[in-house]
Amino acid sequence: MLKVAVVGAGFMGTMHRNVYAQLKDAQVVAVVDGEEEKARKIASGAKVYTCMDDMLDKEKPDLVDICLPTYLHAEHVVKAAEAGAHVLCEKPMAMNLEEADRMIEAAERAGVFFMVAHCIRFWPEYVAFKEILDGGSLGGLRSLSLVRLSPTPTWSWEDWLMWASRSGSAALDLHIHDTDYVLYLFGTPKAVWSKGTWVGDGCVHIFTLYDYGDGPAVSAEGGWDMPPSYPFHMDF
Incomplete structure (x- = not known):
């Protein structure tokens, strides 16, 4: 069972949380958001945190799913990778090339998978066209x-x-x-x-x-x- 932590409880975080609930091999063990009540609304049994550092230390998830605004991606992806977690990050990956390079380098150093959630690659019409x-x-x-x-x-x-x-x-x-x-x-x-x-x-x-x-x-x-x-x- 893959232990997942969702970081960000806004529109995309809520959507991702709902999808994980349908997967047999994944379990959301934590939801992180600076606004605790937002995290609680989608936690559905998962632990609630307002600080990702605390969550990484206590939960040690296999995968961290970053659903934060773009300008916060680099900081949180690097932290998650350095903690030894695989990382899924909402698009766009970063604000600029320097941030993108830092994220890739952190994942490579840690030996973890890092994926950007470019969803249309997986939508049926786009799959069929390819x-x-x-x-x-x-x-x-x-x-x-x-x-x-x-x-x-x-x-x-x-x-x-x-x-x-x-x-x-x-x-x-x-x-x-x-x-x-x-x-x-x-x-x-x-x-x-x-x-x-x-x-x-x-x-x-x-x-x-x-x-x-x-x-x-x-x-x-x-x-x-x-x-x-x-x-x-x-x-x-």
């Missing part, structure tokens, strides 16, 4: 366009998604889904070109072209500046 490409049953791909649009996410804890310094804005938090999928399908491109619309210090709408030379023409669009009545939309 299988079709890999199998070649429809021939070679000539072009691919991906789109991901939503209203402004004003629902986040302390409005952290609206702070580019905490979330990376739509360019990092939302657009990362399709960029990761493109890399998953085709590997590293020869070049990348992006153009975005900025509000304050955050890029709220972005277009990206991925240059694969003689390979397929690939583009992606992402934005969270749609009106409140606009439903969340994604396609490829």
